[in-house]
Amino acid sequence: MLDILLVEDDYDLAATVVQYLELEAIRCDHASNGVQGLKLLQGHDYDALLLDLNLPKLDGLTLCRQLRDSGYDLPVLMLTARDQLQDKLDGFRAGTDDFLTKPFELDELVVRTRALARRRSGQTRILRYGELEMDLYKHEVSRAGRALKLSPTGWKLLEALLREAPAAVARQRLEAIVWGESLPDSNVLKVHIHHVRKAIDSGFPFSMLETVPSYGFALRDHDD
Structure with missing residues (x-):
């Protein structure tokens, strides 16, 4: 219902x-x-x-x-x-x-x-979860007020994860969001996730980007 x-x-x-x-x-x-x-x-x-x-x-x-x-x-x-x-x-x-x-x-x-x-709105201007904040209009992302640098692919991945946080997002869905029907080699997503994790977690007291075994990835706050 x-x-x-x-x-x-x-x-x-x-x-x-x-x-x-x-x-x-x-x-x-x-x-x-x-x-x-x-x-x-x-x-x-x-x-x-x-x-x-x-x-x-x-x-x-x-x-x-x-x-x-x-x-x-x-x-x-x-x-x-x-x-x-x-x-x-x-x-x-x-x-x-x-x-x-x-x-x-x-x-x-x-x-x-x-x-x-049946759909979530495309009108959102700012995505927030825990210490992460993504401004879709200014194209800026930060954690705990510190500006983060992401590649265009990293941005798409983090946006998808933020929209679902703290729920996990399947690998296949992330691949479809970023590459559509032109799916990459199996390691490409893994490499980009590694760069996203490095960008949002390096220098912080806890990691937010987690791997969900046999499924995908999720953002998790330390209070969850």
Whole structure:
């Protein structure tokens, strides 16, 4: 069952959406303002966010922007009564993935929600895990504030690992992310992983890049 958060200050609309989604086997929490929504997001792992644009305390654009700046790759569907192009452009700049203009059909909401929940958002600006931070806009990566140097291939590998951390990523998936269908010789991934490990772990008190035997690799924080 999908786990969704709806942030909407219209209680009647929210109740209707929550009930309809539950009929479609989609569990839905509800927050009536942006601050409450942000607190729920920080304490739960949702599959997607349904976000009203006009919200009390913290508006939808600001909430979405804060999520992206903090590294959340949660897919966001913005719900809005505004249908002007500029409003949508502002939303995409803030980091939303899709728009649905009110009033909308509940069937369409379900279809779009399921489609979004099948993928993580590409709108994330900063990826963080433990001491590691990757700024996708500035193309900078650091550990504990120290700038790291990575090759283009190393960058792709670390980005893939950061997006899944602390879960392990299979060797075959890493190869597909970096080289697509033109798979390299068996040792090439091993060599690049060695360079990534050297870049992010050398000079630090503990290693973050771990080998998962017979599977792949994972980033692990010492507190995990």
